[in-house]
Amino acid sequence: MSDPTPNDAQRRLIENTEGAYLVDAGPGTGKTFAIARRYGKIVDRAGVEPDDVLLATFTRSAATEMKERIVDRSAYGLRELADAPIRTFHSHCHEVLREHGHAAPTHLGLDERITGSTRVIDDELVEAERFREFFDGFRGDHPEHADFYRVLSEPEELLDLIRELAAKGVFPTTDGWYGDGESHLDGDFDAFRERFDAANRPRNDGRKQSPLREDLSRFGRNRAYLPDAPSKSELRGGRGTKRLDDEVARRVFDEDREGLRSFVHDAYVEYVRFALRRNYLTFGFLQLFAFVLLREDPRVREEAQFEYVMVDEFQDTSEIQFKLALLLSGTENFCAVGDWKQSIYSFQYADVRNILDFEERLARFAADLNDDADRVSFDAPDPTRIELRENYRSTASVIDLSERAIETPATSGEAVDAPLDDVVELSSNAAVDNTVVEGIAHEDEHEAVLAKIQRIVGDDDYAVEGEDGEPRPPEYGDIAVFTRTRDYGRELLDVADEYDFPVAYDGGVELFRTDPAKLLLAWLRILESDAERGWAVVLERAGYAFDEIDHALATASYPDDAVAFRDALRGLESVGAVARRVLDRYGFTGDTADLLLHTVQSTYDATTVTRGELIRFVERGIEAGTTVDRSANAGDDAVTVQTIHAAKGLEYPIVVLANMNDGRFPPRTSGSSVVEYRDPVGLRLRKRYSEAGTHPHVYDNWRYDVIRRCLPREYDEERRLLYVAVSRAERHVVFAAGEEPNAFLEALPVGVGEIDPAVEPFDRGEPADAELPFAVTTPEGPVGHTPHSLMDETVFEEADERPEAGPEPDSEPETRGMDFGSKVHDFAEAYALDADDATPSSDHERRVAEFIDGLPGELHVEEPVTLPIEVDGRRVTVSGIADLVHETADLVEIVDYNTDATRRAQSEYRKQLSVYYHVLDEWFPDKEVTASLFYTADGTREPIEPLEVAELRDLVRAAEAERD
DNA sequence: CCGGGTGCGTTTTTT
DNA sequence: ACGCACCCGG
Numbered sequence: 001m002s003d004p005t006p007n008d009a010q011r012r013l014i015e016n017t018e019g020a021y022l023v024d025a026g027p028g029t030g031k032t033f034a035i036a037r038r039y040g041k042i043v044d045r046a047g048v049e050p051d052d053v054l055l056a057t058f059t060r061s062a063a064t065e066m067k068e069r070i071v072d073r074s075a076y077g078l079r080e081l082a083d084a085p086i087r088t089f090h091s092h093c094h095e096v097l098r099e100h101g102h103a104a105p106t107h108l109g110l111d112e113r114i115t116g117s118t119r120v121i122d123d124e125l126v127e128a129e130r131f132r133e134f135f136d137g138f139r140g141d142h143p144e145h146a147d148f149y150r151v152l153s154e155p156e157e158l159l160d161l162i163r164e165l166a167a168k169g170v171f172p173t174t175d176g177w178y179g180d181g182e183s184h185l186d187g188d189f190d191a192f193r194e195r196f197d198a199a200n201r202p203r204n205d206g207r208k209q210s211p212l213r214e215d216l217s218r219f220g221r222n223r224a225y226l227p228d229a230p231s232k233s234e235l236r237g238g239r240g241t242k243r244l245d246d247e248v249a250r251r252v253f254d255e256d257r258e259g260l261r262s263f264v265h266d267a268y269v270e271y272v273r274f275a276l277r278r279n280y281l282t283f284g285f286l287q288l289f290a291f292v293l294l295r296e297d298p299r300v301r302e303e304a305q306f307e308y309v310m311v312d313e314f315q316d317t318s319e320i321q322f323k324l325a326l327l328l329s330g331t332e333n334f335c336a337v338g339d340w341k342q343s344i345y346s347f348q349y350a351d352v353r354n355i356l357d358f359e360e361r362l363a364r365f366a367a368d369l370n371d372d373a374d375r376v377s378f379d380a381p382d383p384t385r386i387e388l389r390e391n392y393r394s395t396a397s398v399i400d401l402s403e404r405a406i407e408t409p410a411t412s413g414e415a416v417d418a419p420l421d422d423v424v425e426l427s428s429n430a431a432v433d434n435t436v437v438e439g440i441a442h443e444d445e446h447e448a449v450l451a452k453i454q455r456i457v458g459d460d461d462y463a464v465e466g467e468d469g470e471p472r473p474p475e476y477g478d479i480a481v482f483t484r485t486r487d488y489g490r491e492l493l494d495v496a497d498e499y500d501f502p503v504a505y506d507g508g509v510e511l512f513r514t515d516p517a518k519l520l521l522a523w524l525r526i527l528e529s530d531a532e533r534g535w536a537v538v539l540e541r542a543g544y545a546f547d548e549i550d551h552a553l554a555t556a557s558y559p560d561d562a563v564a565f566r567d568a569l570r571g572l573e574s575v576g577a578v579a580r581r582v583l584d585r586y587g588f589t590g591d592t593a594d595l596l597l598h599t600v601q602s603t604y605d606a607t608t609v610t611r612g613e614l615i616r617f618v619e620r621g622i623e624a625g626t627t628v629d630r631s632a633n634a635g636d637d638a639v640t641v642q643t644i645h646a647a648k649g650l651e652y653p654i655v656v657l658a659n660m661n662d663g664r665f666p667p668r669t670s671g672s673s674v675v676e677y678r679d680p681v682g683l684r685l686r687k688r689y690s691e692a693g694t695h696p697h698v699y700d701n702w703r704y705d706v707i708r709r710c711l712p713r714e715y716d717e718e719r720r721l722l723y724v725a726v727s728r729a730e731r732h733v734v735f736a737a738g739e740e741p742n743a744f745l746e747a748l749p750v751g752v753g754e755i756d757p758a759v760e761p762f763d764r765g766e767p768a769d770a771e772l773p774f775a776v777t778t779p780e781g782p783v784g785h786t787p788h789s790l791m792d793e794t795v796f797e798e799a800d801e802r803p804e805a806g807p808e809p810d811s812e813p814e815t816r817g818m819d820f821g822s823k824v825h826d827f828a829e830a831y832a833l834d835a836d837d838a839t840p841s842s843d844h845e846r847r848v849a850e851f852i853d854g855l856p857g858e859l860h861v862e863e864p865v866t867l868p869i870e871v872d873g874r875r876v877t878v879s880g881i882a883d884l885v886h887e888t889a890d891l892v893e894i895v896d897y898n899t900d901a902t903r904r905a906q907s908e909y910r911k912q913l914s915v916y917y918h919v920l921d922e923w924f925p926d927k928e929v930t931a932s933l934f935y936t937a938d939g940t941r942e943p944i945e946p947l948e949v950a951e952l953r954d955l956v957r958a959a960e961a962e963r964d
Numbered sequence: 965c966c967g968g969g970t971g972c973g974t975t976t977t978t979t
Numbered sequence: 980a981c982g983c984a985c986c987c988g989g
Binding site: 966969970971972974 | 980983
């Protein structure tokens with residue numbers, strides 16, 4: 001926590017609001033505090049409003065946090081800042097397009113328009129689906145690019161390239177490329193030659209061959225090059241040669257890429273058109289169109305420009321975002337705050353050079369933007385550097401460790417050089433430095449980590465700072481385990497579960513590789529074609545032996561109950577209902593099943609998607625290992641497990657950096673895609689290509705085999721990852737490895753000790769809950785609503801303020817209102833789930849208990865429900881939790897509890913119940929579905945006549961009008 | 965010391 | 980497929 005009095009450097013940042021600044025803000029230096037103060041200072045000035053200041057962040061949560069901090073530091077309240085431009089680049093671009101974007105596509109020569117109903121696809125799965133659909137059509141319409149279809153194994157490789165080009169500011173127009181995009185695609189030979197020469201210098205005073213020649217020792221192995229390719233010895237020279245001939249650089253760089261460029265251009269521009277016609281934009285296209293619009297339209301630019309622009313986490317900006325920030329600056333009051341050492345998002349197109357070469361890029365980008373018009377006011381920018389050097393988070397020992405980490409070789413023999421001169425040394429503010437830094441290694445790594453944590457907890461040697469500033473022994477909640485990979489985190493979680501160890505996992509889960517997803521896929525395949533692949537899974541799950549399964553498949557004779565179930569599924573109209581039934585059959589009622597249903601329903605309109613589409617969706621999900629987010633329960637005294645990426649921006653008293661194993665910090669393999677855009681060599685086909693007609697086979701690209709060996713090999717981001725991990729720690733750092741510690745751990749001043757991996761199992765008093773140790777964050781649909789957003793909440797607020805009419809003999813002094821209502825709901829849930837465990841504590845609760853006891857049939861409690869509705873050609877979803885559903889042989893009733901004695905809320909509850917009614921009606925086509933309200937004040941239950949879908953549609957429209 | 969051959973292990977996630 | 984460590988022969 002920062003001291004409320006800023007230090008000198010912070011004060012310089014806060015008080016100097018005019019002009020351009022680059023702020024080097026290392027971990028724990030009170031960056032957010034200083035930015036909030038600076039913002040407050042600017043807007044508290046007469047004549048300056050929040051609308052005059054753009055504060056760009058990278059995540060929505062960072063924007064929210066920033067607003068909260070600003071409220072503490074300025075005359076403005078949260079309400080006044082609600083619509084202030086403190087937001088992510090993406091949401092700001094969305095805003096600009098919403099206001100001025102209608103005709104933005106015309107600047108690329110496109111006739112399509114961005115309309116008020118153009119949606120932003122924020123789900124990668126959905127975008128990939130759409131792209132596939134686009135590409136199928138494109139392929140059919142453009143036979144002239146057939147060679148390249150053969151090259152791509154997945155359409156997504158092309159989508160990746162398009163995303164990258166958009167992030168770098170390379171856009172297509174209908175008849176070419178926007179601005180100087182084409183020169184970027186060609187590449188820069190002089191810059192390439194520099195790299196070629198650097199890689200081609202012999203070593204050891206000419207006694208040893210150049211690294212480039214050495215790298216090419218496997219040139220041509222297992223490859224078939226086109227006939228124009230040189231032989232290995234032709235390329236490298238004979239034995240004893242120390243370097244490649246200089247001419248190779250030219251020969252390799254000059255390659256006919258006309259066909260490739262025209263393929264990428266056509267696909268790119270047609271995809272943009274496809275998206276506009278389908279009325280959607282991707283994250284990348286938001287920035288693309290905002291940039292083009294701001295660059296081309298002086299009127300819009302003038303209206304959209306700010307007096308002050310601040311960008312947080314500048315090390316995470318992409319090239320296009322840097323340029324957007326400049327275009328949005330109406331003055332030179334531009335402030336970039338970041339830390340190059342924490343740039344770990346290159347895969348998300350973050351370009352660390354934005355901050356490392358800030359001055360050069362600022363001047364160059366500004367000049368580019370002003371090349372043919374006066375667009376931005378950075379004439380001769382001379383930004384001032386401010387360095388925040390005081391660290392309020394960590395002890396001196398931890399800071400020292402992190403600074404060593406940023407200069408530690410990632411592999412043995414790696415020479416670490418620039419830009420390490422730029423490490424701004426931090427000083428610690430911690431009073432006591434009792435830091436322990438140690439390493440542990442054991443082949444049972446997961447157990448060793450847990451055992452170590454168990455020993456740390458309560459041990460005074462690892463004391464942390466208590467609320468009162470005094471040292472206290474550590475608790476589980478003080479400790480975070482960081483891993484490089486999700487997989488490792490999941491493994492650790494599994495082992496922890498065996499011991500009932502208190503851990504919480506934050507991150508993504510490979511949803512489609514879970515049992516519920518696999519069984520759903522199996523039944524869909526059975527429905528579609530009685531597929532053996534489906535039956536085999538179902539029979540195996542049912543416990544049949546392999547030879548029995550073989551026999552069943554061979555004779556197509558299946559168990560009666562399974563056949564009956566299949567026939568019942570066939571009677572269902574929507575795949576949403578099928579999914580529901582399949583999950584019910586296997587008792588998959590937990591978080592994973594819910595997550596699966598939500599994912600299916602928010603990706604597709606579950607009432608209209610075909611089985612075939614859903615089958616392909618799940619298959620691809622399995623193949624790609626698609627992940628869906630899951631978040632940890634807050635509040636428990638539990639160890640946090642997360643990836644280093646997820647931990648960025650957080651801090652913990654004690655950090656365990658696990659998985660420091662040999663080979664676990666591997667170098668990034670250069671690009672995963674076949675078609676690459678790389679600095680400085682432009683657009684290239686990375687490997688295979690074929691020649692039209694004359695050469696039907698697929699060949700390797702020999703030129704690129706040479707080129708890629710001249711491109712820089714980046715370990716830098718690995719090192720930065722290590723830096724980020726260590727610098728999260730306030731007090732203590734423990735490294736953990738399996739048998740073989742990696743180069744980082746060996747090179748750091750850390751003693752690695754043996755450890756006994758015996759973990760003491762936890763006795764939690766009661767049997768482990770069947771529920772998973774994390775909560776599910778419900779993904780919203782393309783446009784998400786809740787039943788509550790359709791309701792008029794003021795009715796309830798009035799009810800809350802009204803005192804209860806009659807005396808309640810046995811309840812506590814009446815504190816009615818939301819708390820009371822949700823308490824009754826909570827009780828009802830607990831009681832319906834496990835009647836033994838919940839005791840009613842008021843008359844309302846007693847009546848609920850009695851009611852639940854008297855219900856016939858099967859109870860479904862807190863059921864997640866999603867209703868897709870088409871509104872004005874858009875698909876929106878209304879998702880909520882139904883309190884209680886009870887199901888008998890021929891009846892299904894949905895019940896909501898109403899604690900409001902006066903019944904004034906009835907019409908509002910009717911809206912909510914109607915949403916649930918329509919979903920259940922779909923789920924249970926063979927049963928009569930009804931909806932009722934249970935009045936907890938008198939124990940009566942009244943049936944509710946559900947609203948028609950058309951009426952719900954009107955409510956959605958009204959809610960959206962309200963929201964805007 | 966140098967160069968060539970072989971064997972091993974092999975992602976991260978936000979808008 | 981690919982970068983790297985390691986081994987071996989000159």
